[in-house]
Amino acid sequence: MSTIQPESLADVYANVKTAYAEYFKAEPQFLASAPGRVNIIGEHIDYNGGMVLPAAIECGMGAAFSPNGNSLVRIWDARYQSLAEIDFSKPMAPEKGSWENYIKGVLAELKVAGVAVKGFDACIYSTIPMGGGLSSSAALEALIATINEAVTGRTLDPVDKSVICQRAEHNYAGVPCGIMDQMAVICSKADHLLLINCKDNSSELVPFTNPNLGILVIDSKVHHSLADGAYKQRRDGCEKIASMFNVDTLGDLTMDQYEALLPKVPVELQPLFRHVMTEIDRTARAVELLRKGNYVAFGKLLEQSHESLRRDYKVSCDELDFIVDTLQPLDGVYGCRMTGGGFGGSTIALVEKSKAESIAAIIRKVYSEKFGQEPGVFLTSPMNGASYQAL
Numbered sequence: 001m002s003t004i005q006p007e008s009l010a011d012v013y014a015n016v017k018t019a020y021a022e023y024f025k026a027e028p029q030f031l032a033s034a035p036g037r038v039n040i041i042g043e044h045i046d047y048n049g050g051m052v053l054p055a056a057i058e059c060g061m062g063a064a065f066s067p068n069g070n071s072l073v074r075i076w077d078a079r080y081q082s083l084a085e086i087d088f089s090k091p092m093a094p095e096k097g098s099w100e101n102y103i104k105g106v107l108a109e110l111k112v113a114g115v116a117v118k119g120f121d122a123c124i125y126s127t128i129p130m131g132g133g134l135s136s137s138a139a140l141e142a143l144i145a146t147i148n149e150a151v152t153g154r155t156l157d158p159v160d161k162s163v164i165c166q167r168a169e170h171n172y173a174g175v176p177c178g179i180m181d182q183m184a185v186i187c188s189k190a191d192h193l194l195l196i197n198c199k200d201n202s203s204e205l206v207p208f209t210n211p212n213l214g215i216l217v218i219d220s221k222v223h224h225s226l227a228d229g230a231y232k233q234r235r236d237g238c239e240k241i242a243s244m245f246n247v248d249t250l251g252d253l254t255m256d257q258y259e260a261l262l263p264k265v266p267v268e269l270q271p272l273f274r275h276v277m278t279e280i281d282r283t284a285r286a287v288e289l290l291r292k293g294n295y296v297a298f299g300k301l302l303e304q305s306h307e308s309l310r311r312d313y314k315v316s317c318d319e320l321d322f323i324v325d326t327l328q329p330l331d332g333v334y335g336c337r338m339t340g341g342g343f344g345g346s347t348i349a350l351v352e353k354s355k356a357e358s359i360a361a362i363i364r365k366v367y368s369e370k371f372g373q374e375p376g377v378f379l380t381s382p383m384n385g386a387s388y389q390a391l
Contacts, residue, residue: 004216004360004379007127009033012062019078020064020123028064030150032388034142035060036134037184038217038339038348040193041305042283044313046178047235049199049251050280053206053287054180055382056188057217059129061139065122067151075103078125088117094172102137105168106144113164118151129376131223133345137173138181141165142386150388158187159201176232188385195287199251206287208382213295214353218363219376220319222344231341234313237272241265250276271312278308299335299350303328306337315342319371323347326366330359353379
């Protein structure tokens with residue numbers, strides 16, 4: 001039996017249907033799901049207006065739900081045994097550290113966008129590791145917006161829906177994130193990576209269909225908070241550089257300009273500039289290599305991306321570096337890097353599926369010996385974005 005397969009969506013749906021019936025004493029009318037995501041390459045580039053390459057993953061959130069005919073949103077989290085109850089007819093304000101902020105934010109931003117909001121009862125269950133840098137927050141936001149689509153009968157444009165969820169994160173969770181996470185969990189398609197131009201929110205599907213390859217995700221179990229200032233500090237630094245050159249974002253500049261502009265950047269900000277410009281270039285080259293099936297060269301770009309995040313952007317940590325340094329030399333690993341905002345969280349590795357179990361066993365053993373706890377490890381392929389279905 002595989003030790004690296006996440007719970008299936010079918011199992012999640014079975015769990016939430018049962019939990020809904022037990023908690024609300026009725027049968028649900030709908031099911032919905034929203035995946036987590038990994039970013040394959042293009043880290044810290046979304047808010048810099050460049051190209052990023054995420055994918056939806058098999059870990060995600062499922063919900064069983066029904067409209068309730070009033071202004072209450074009641075959500076029972078079956079995994080964490082917690083109830084959120086929100087009356088959206090009254091003013092909503094974020095509360096520090098509360099998971100309800102993501103729900104409130106989506107409801108509030110839907111209303112700001114002129115979208116009707118209706119009350120519902122829902123039971124949810126998540127298989128996304130919390131704090132693993134796999135966008136559990138964006139998945140929850142997308143799930144709430146998707147549930148609202150079902151109970152109102154109004155389907156949103158996927159990009160508009162992503163922007164609403166992004167604004168919820170900005171205004172209610174206090175994280176000034178780019179658009180990547182929300183678009184990845186909403187707009188992705190199975191067996192494809194999603195190439196997003198974060199300047200204009202356009203996207204393109206990039207096939208990922210080699211049956212012998214998979215994405216191995218290793219959760220360091222080091223939890224992080226992107227609202228604690230380190231993320232904003234880097235974003236502010238990049239915006240300062242962009243303003244020096246009279247552009248909206250660093251993504252408006254090209255690699256042809258990079259060498260001439262680098263000496264003009266204050267010394268303390270040069271590492272940020274170097275990472276952003278080289279990472280945008282790496283992402284473009286990575287897409288072309290994937291299309292050609294050159295996985296060896298693609299893997300080298302993953303390694304270079306991690307080094308840039310480690311040395312220049314300084315968002316890695318000892319645990320992530322240890323995972324990357326351990327996996328990169330192993331047979332069956334094409335490349336490995338941290339994924340997500342950093343300061344903990346997860347790494348991803350492009351691996352041969354036939355060797356994924358042995359690779360997972362090695363990293364579990366040596367990581368446990370080094371840090372005293374076992375990492376979470378699972379194998380995934382690119383999945384579909386958020387959706388719902390009537391029962």
